[in-house]
Amino acid sequence: MAPPVSxxxxxxxxxxxxxxxxxxxxxxxxxxxxxxxxxxxxxxLTRVREDYPVSLHGVGLSLGSADGVDAAHLARLRALxxxxxxxxxxxxxxxxxxxxxxxADLLPxxxxxxxxxxxxxxxxxxxxxxxRRILVENPSTYLRFPESTIPEPEFLTELxxxxxxxxxxxxxxxxVGAHNHxxxxxxxxxxxPAAAVAEYHLAGHMAGDGATAGxxxxxxxxxxxxxxxxxxxxxxxxxxxxxxxxxRDAHLPPLADLLAEAWKAQTMLERSAANALAA
Amino acid sequence: xxxxxxxxxxxxxxLLASSSDERQxxxxxxxxxxxAALTLALRLSFxxxxxxxxxxxxxxxxxxxxxxxxPREGDLHLYGDAFAAALAGSPLAAAxxxxxxxxxxxxxxxxxxxxPLAALLTPQALRAAxxxxxxxxxPSLSRLTLRRDARAIWTAVLEQDDAALARIxxxxxxxxxxxxxxLGGLEIFEVSPEIFAFAGALVQGxxxxxxxxxxxxxxxxxALGLCLTRNLFTGFTPTGREELPCP
Numbered sequence: 249m250a251p252p253v254s255x256x257x258x259x260x261x262x263x264x265x266x267x268x269x270x271x272x273x274x275x276x277x278x279x280x281x282x283x284x285x286x287x288x289x290x291x292x293l294t295r296v297r298e299d300y301p302v303s304l305h306g307v308g309l310s311l312g313s314a315d316g317v318d319a320a321h322l323a324r325l326r327a328l329x330x331x332x333x334x335x336x337x338x339x340x341x342x343x344x345x346x347x348x349x350x351x352a353d354l355l356p357x358x359x360x361x362x363x364x365x366x367x368x369x370x371x372x373x374x375x376x377x378x379x380r381r382i383l384v385e386n387p388s389t390y391l392r393f394p395e396s397t398i399p400e401p402e403f404l405t406e407l408x409x410x411x412x413x414x415x416x417x418x419x420x421x422x423x424v425g426a427h428n429h430x431x432x433x434x435x436x437x438x439x440x441p442a443a444a445v446a447e448y449h450l451a452g453h454m455a456g457d458g459a460t461a462g463x464x465x466x467x468x469x470x471x472x473x474x475x476x477x478x479x480x481x482x483x484x485x486x487x488x489x490x491x492x493x494x495x496r497d498a499h500l501p502p503l504a505d506l507l508a509e510a511w512k513a514q515t516m517l518e519r520s521a522a523n524a525l526a527a
Numbered sequence: 528x529x530x531x532x533x534x535x536x537x538x539x540x541x542l543l544a545s546s547s548d549e550r551q552x553x554x555x556x557x558x559x560x561x562x563a564a565l566t567l568a569l570r571l572s573f574x575x576x577x578x579x580x581x582x583x584x585x586x587x588x589x590x591x592x593x594x595x596x597x598p599r600e601g602d603l604h605l606y607g608d609a610f611a612a613a614l615a616g617s618p619l620a621a622a623x624x625x626x627x628x629x630x631x632x633x634x635x636x637x638x639x640x641x642x643p644l645a646a647l648l649t650p651q652a653l654r655a656a657x658x659x660x661x662x663x664x665x666p667s668l669s670r671l672t673l674r675r676d677a678r679a680i681w682t683a684v685l686e687q688d689d690a691a692l693a694r695i696x697x698x699x700x701x702x703x704x705x706x707x708x709x710l711g712g713l714e715i716f717e718v719s720p721e722i723f724a725f726a727g728a729l730v731q732g733x734x735x736x737x738x739x740x741x742x743x744x745x746x747x748x749x750a751l752g753l754c755l756t757r758n759l760f761t762g763f764t765p766t767g768r769e770e771l772p773c774p
Contacts, residue, residue, distance in 0.1 A: 285602045286641035308601025314532035321601045346535045350598045351542060352564040353557055355535075363531050391553030395528045428553075459555035 250446065251276040251301045251335040251491040253521070255513035257506045258305075258495045264292050266503045274510055276301040276335065278493050282308045284332075285324045293332060303336040303447070303493070304329060308350060311370040311384070312343030312357040318350075322377050329378055336447060336491075338383035338416050339374070341367070341404065358393040359403045364410075371411045383446050384408075385416035388424045388453075388466030400425070401439035408444040415440065417487065418449035419480045420472070420495075424464040433479055434486075442487040450480060450513060451495040469498035472509060480513070484520035492517060545594050565593045568603040569610060572637040575684045576614070576630050579623070588617060604641045607634060624699065628677030629684070635669035635706035636715070642667030642708055645761040652762050658736065660763035662729040667708035668759060670727055675700045678715075709758065718753065725750040726759060 254275030259267060261283065277296060281304040284293045296302060309321055329337055342354035357363055375382055386404060398406075404415055417440060426433040452470035456463040472494070480492075492513045494506055529537070542558055566589045570577050577585045592613045598606040611634055614620065615627035645665055675698040683692040703723035706715050718726070721742070728738035739747040754760060 282602050286604050287643040288640065308603075310601065314530075314535050318601060324602065343535060344601065345597070346532065346539055348599050349539060349543075350601045351539065351561045352568070352598060352603055353560040355538065355542075355557060356553075358531065358534055366531060389553075390556040391551065393534065395534070456552065456556065460552045460559070463552050463556060465556060 251303060253489050253491055253517060255492045255494065255510040255517060256301075256303070257510050258493060258497070259296065260497065260500060261289065262500050263503045263506075268292070268295060270503070271299055272503065272507055274300070274507060275514070276303060276491065278303040278305050278336075278495075281306040281325055281328055281337075284328055290328070290331065297332050301335040302332055303338065304332065304334040305385075306337070306339045307354065308344060308352075309339050309374065310342075310344040310350065311339050311374065312341065312355075312363065312367055313346050313370070314343075314366060315346050315348075317370045317373055322374060325374075326377050329380075336383055337378060337380060338385060338447070340385045340387050341400075341407075342387045354387050356387070356389045356391060356393070359396040359398045359400060361397070364398065364403060364406060368407060368410045371407065371413050375411065375413065381413055383414040383416045385418050385449065386421050386425075388418070388421040390428055390460075390463055390465075392429060399439070401436050405439070405441045405444075408441055413444075414446040415444045416447045416449055417445045417483060417490075418451070419483055420449065420451040420453055420476050421466055423473075423476050423479055424453050424466045427464045434482060437479075437483050437486045440487065445487050445490055448480065448483065448490055448492040448513075449495055450476060450492060450509070452476075467498065468495050471505075477512070477516075481516060484516060488524065489517045489520045543594050543597055545591075562590060562593060564603070565589070565598065565606065568598075568606050569593075572604075572607045573610060573630055573633040575633050575681045576610075576626070578684045578687075579626065579629065579680075580619075584619075588614065588619075591617075604637075607637070610634065625674050625677040625680055625697075628671075628673040629681045631671055631673065632677065632681045632704075632706070632715075635671055636713055638669060639667040639706050639708040639713055644708060644710075647758050648755065648760050648762060656763045659734055661732050661734060662754075662760040663762045663764055664730045664760055665707050665758065666761075667706075668730070669706045670723060670730065671704045671706060672701055672723070673704055674698065675702045678702060678704060678717075705757070705759070707757075707759070714757075716757070721746060722750045722753055726754055729754065729760070 252275045256276035256278060257274055259277040259279050277300050279293060284290045309317060340354050341357060343357055344355060345351045384407060408415060422433050422436050425431055450472050451468045452472050453464050454467050456465050494509045496506055542561055566586060569589045592610055596609050611627050611630035614630050619626055643666055676695055679695045703718050703720055704715060705718060725738050
């Protein structure tokens with residue numbers, strides 16, 4: 249089962265009450281898996297699941313850790329997935345720590361054959377544990393390692409070929425990465441395996457200052473910028489319409505504002521689908 | 528070329544160092560993100576400590592704690608169990624002797640609110656218990672021995688009752704407190720040293736007969752009665768088995 253090819257929103261804790269009370273017209277919702285490992289939040293998500301398809305988006309499984317996937321974390325994710333029966337389960341091309349440490353951030357992975365082999369192994373282990381295909385998201389990154397030998401879209405392509413996993417194409421992360429590393433965002437989009445892309449993410453970013461001056465930061469704390477909407481339009485032409493998710497994690501606006509952004513994405517998805525039919 | 532593990536170990540150490548070369552903007556982004564996420568996790572788990580210390584002082588102590596004891600779990604609800612001990616060992620502890628105990632109350636309350644609400648002990652389970660059966664505690668239960676003034680300070684700070692806070696007289700005398708998640712939400716109640724020890728013996732896996740050793744019948748009945756009426760336990764497991772299946 250997949251979510252409808254429609255726009256959904258990232259559901260965050262401060263919106264729980266409003267969401268449950270108003271049951272807004274949105275195609276589906278996505279939540280951060282780790283926020284629902286504890287009992288009270290899980291009870292809310294169970295109620296949401298009665299009315300909406302739910303996607304579980306993880307930030308703590310650390311698929312890129314050289315010392316492997318944390319078995320306890322994977323067990324909690326499996327228990328959550330069995331309870332919620334999500335339409336999608338996803339994680340990131342990233343790691344969060346090694347030697348038993350979890351740093352609560354999506355850290356950049358050196359991209360070479362050894363890390364690809366390791367990442368594939370961890371994805372396969374996760375898919376076996378969950379008994380389902382997962383999606384892996386292209387990350388926002390702020391530095392590159394000199395030992396990296398494989399461009400990110402090629403790494404993701406080979407990952408999908410070897411493991412059968414799908415991809416989340418995060419449009420904002422591509423925009424941020426293109427600025428930070430001098431990539432061409434359209435070349436990146438064309439290099440992704442379109443058939444493996446099962447979801448889009450859209451979010452806001454900001455320009456760094458002080459110690460982070462010169463970088464774009466994937467902050468999820470504001471409206472989606474116009475260049476990101478434009479890149480989404482391009483992605484719809486290159487890859488095609490897929491379920492699209494509006495992500496906001498800080499400075500949360502009223503739920504209605506998020507739904508308005510989702511409606512804009514929905515309109516673009518419908519136009520793309522109509523264009524594809526007409527072609 | 529560095530192996531992946533060597534690269535990740537070196538990168539992680541750089542991110543956790545108390546100071547580093549911030550001229551690399553990329554490193555600064557990750558260091559800022561980590562510090563912000565983990566400080567937020569601690570802020571949410573230690574609301575009374577945050578209010579007692581104020582924003583800047585809390586951030587400074589959180590930063591030291593994050594570098595010294597980063598999370599060992601991907602679930603940040605579980606991060607912070609050692610923060611009270613870190614505060615107890617900080618220079619602040621001399622000036623604020625109740626601080627670590629307030630932090631322990633914060634943590635116990637946080638832990639209780641995020642624990643599953645387990646089934647209550649049923650009369651059927653009681654009837655089925657054998658002499659060697661061992662009580663299974665509520666997963667949300669914490670047993671704390673605290674300075675008497677710490678509980679009053681914790682309550683006044685969270686209620687933002689400055690007048691009550693000003694009236695609190697320093698009192699290093701010990702109290703024994705149970706913290707758990709009940710049907711109506713967070714429950715915190717004080718018990719006698721005898722009941723505290725009795726409940727602790729049951730929590731630690733002693734049988735009822737062992738927990739009652741040295742107690743008079745009336746005293747044991749009172750202690751057991753309180754444990755049952757307060758729903759401290761969810762069921763039994765025979766001695767030698769680690770735990771019951773999840774209720």
